[in-house]
Amino acid sequence: MNPLTVLYRDEALLVVHKPAGLLVHRSPIDRHETEFALQYARSLNDGDHVYPVHRLDRPTSGVLVFARDPGTARKLGQAMMAGGVSKTYRAMVRGWPADSGLIDHPLREEPEDRRLKGIEQPVREARTRFRTLATTAIPVAIERYPTSRYALVELHPETGRKHQLRRHMKHISHPIIGDANHGRGRHNRYFAERFGEGRLMLAATRIAFAHPVSGDPVVIDADPEPSFQRVMSVFSAAGDFGRGELADKSGR
DSSP: OOOOEEEEEOSSEEEEEEOTTOBSSOOGGGTTOOOBHHHHHHHTTTTOOOEESSOOOTTOEEEEEEESSHHHHHHHHHHHHTTOOEEEEEEEEESOOOSEEEEEOOEEOOOSOGGGTTSOOOEEOOEEEEEEEEEEEESOOSSSSSSEEEEEEEEEESSOOTTHHHHHHHHTTOOBTTOTTTSOHHHHHHHHHHHSSOOOOEEEEEEEEEOTTTOOEEEEEOOOOHHHHHHGGGOTTSOOOSTTOOOOTTOO
């Protein structure tokens, strides 16, 4: 069974929803893996080659764009480099962030090749805008307080550094739930035990760009997958959190 869901397809593009846990393509860090979004996307393209325009981390679910020919991939890649592609993510984080803000915090590159681990890597500018959509507090003492606070945030990366959203949310002391590398272990374990599985609470929910062939605006949305929405039940008073319909905590 193909784990990808087709969100949009035309003569130039194939846009799918990738589930959490699936690699986009082969990686030197996960040499043992045999299943990739790339091969499943190719099967959706009558067996013909597809070309990933961007990537999602393995534990991140959501909208993923493939080009159906090298020329389209090149044009859309150039648009991304020029800031012509808008991406929107939803994340559940520990604590209550400000209503909105800009995280402007440079990040050191994280190479996938283990042979480069001991070599100092360059630091690149990195910017992420965020907006808090909803907050909740549960009566569980996970750390030293009698209650534990969480927020649903909308994230808009203005640059594309590796693990940028996860590292930026850690930087402002609101790590994403389920983040094994940059999160808080006690909170991750609580949600994994409560819902019977652990996952990174980060989902790519929208991408918008000018079509590389026609120039027409393309906007593609995707609801977070069921495993994400199950954890979001802690926001029981927050209403529907799919497709941008959830109002933020201030009611705007």
